[in-house]
Amino acid sequence: MKGNDKIAFTAEAIALMRDYLGHDKFSNYFVGSQILKNFKMLRFFIPNSYIDNMFRKRIKLSNEIDNLIKSYKPEQIVELACGYSTRGLLMTQKNHNLSYIETDFSLVIKRKKKILRDIENKEKIKLSKNHHLVEIDAINSDLYKNLRTLLDNKKRTLVIAETLNSYLTPEEFDFSIKNIINLLRRMKQGAYLSHETKKMLSGFIGRMLLFYRNRIAKTKGYSHFSDEADIKKSIIKKGFKSVQVRNSRITNNLLYLARIN
Numbered sequence: 537m538k539g540n541d542k543i544a545f546t547a548e549a550i551a552l553m554r555d556y557l558g559h560d561k562f563s564n565y566f567v568g569s570q571i572l573k574n575f576k577m578l579r580f581f582i583p584n585s586y587i588d589n590m591f592r593k594r595i596k597l598s599n600e601i602d603n604l605i606k607s608y609k610p611e612q613i614v615e616l617a618c619g620y621s622t623r624g625l626l627m628t629q630k631n632h633n634l635s636y637i638e639t640d641f642s643l644v645i646k647r648k649k650k651i652l653r654d655i656e657n658k659e660k661i662k663l664s665k666n667h668h669l670v671e672i673d674a675i676n677s678d679l680y681k682n683l684r685t686l687l688d689n690k691k692r693t694l695v696i697a698e699t700l701n702s703y704l705t706p707e708e709f710d711f712s713i714k715n716i717i718n719l720l721r722r723m724k725q726g727a728y729l730s731h732e733t734k735k736m737l738s739g740f741i742g743r744m745l746l747f748y749r750n751r752i753a754k755t756k757g758y759s760h761f762s763d764e765a766d767i768k769k770s771i772i773k774k775g776f777k778s779v780q781v782r783n784s785r786i787t788n789n790l791l792y793l794a795r796i797n
């Protein structure tokens with residue numbers, strides 16, 4: 537199996553949402569001129585209120601994931617499909633002991649590393665030595681083997697996937713879960729945090745935007761669980777010990793934190 541790196545453009549779209557809403561002062565660095573041009577064009581057709589609502593919902597999802605991360609209190613985080621999320625940067629700037637490994641396709645990681653160096657220079661900050669960026673296709677590599685030298689198996693470890701799974705076919709999702717379990721089983725304590733998106737974009741405009749995204753990224757959306765009970769049953773069947781599910785009605789997502797031990 538091989539991941540589809542055309543999906544990478546969606547990462548920049550989310551950086552734009554973070555920047556638009558003033559989520560943090562770093563997201564702006566990840567917003568390129570092409571995405572700004574596309575956004576300008578989109579605003580011509582879509583009412584501001586729709587854009588506002590869509591962006592707020594999407595960033596609320598990130599904030600809800602942040603809250604679940606805090607509740608788990610990890611010492612080590614592996615983020616799959618990190619895109620241009622500023623979470624790794626913000627968290628490692630706040631806590632220098634936290635080990636944070638961001639992973640995504642090669643083109644995303646190369647660009648992110650370059651931009652992080654710019655941020656370091658322009659914002660006069662020092663990246664934490666525990667903040668790592670690694671090129672990994674989540675469905676085409678052994679996660680543990682690739683990250684072994686960066687991982688400390690005594691640390692409480694959390695693997696995160698934010699807006700990745702909806703791009704994976706059932707077979708790819710299955711591979712990704714086995715890969716994550718294989719990594720977490722080698723850690724003293726570990727968990728996996730992700731979400732099942734029910735429907736984030738509503739109405740005719742929503743369908744148009746999804747059509748546009750799918751055409752550019754040559755992809756489509758997949759769902760992996762039917763409801764909360766299904767998440768609990770299926771995740772346990774896959775090898776986790778317990779699962780906590782949070783129904784986020786505003787963002788229309790079921791967030792789950794699955795513990796391996």
Ligand SMILES: C[S@@+](CC[C@H](N)C(=O)[O-])C[C@H]1O[C@@H](n2cnc3c(N)ncnc32)[C@H](O)[C@@H]1O
Pocket residue numbers: 538539540541543544545546547550551598616617618619620621639640641644672673674675697698699700703
């Ligand atoms: C919608 S963006 C989300 C980015 C980030 N998680 C965020 O919330 O800002 C989807 C991300 O998934 C990444 N992606 C998709 N398939 C992948 C795969 N097989 N392996 C690694 N990354 C993948 C894309 O490159 C992109 O960065």
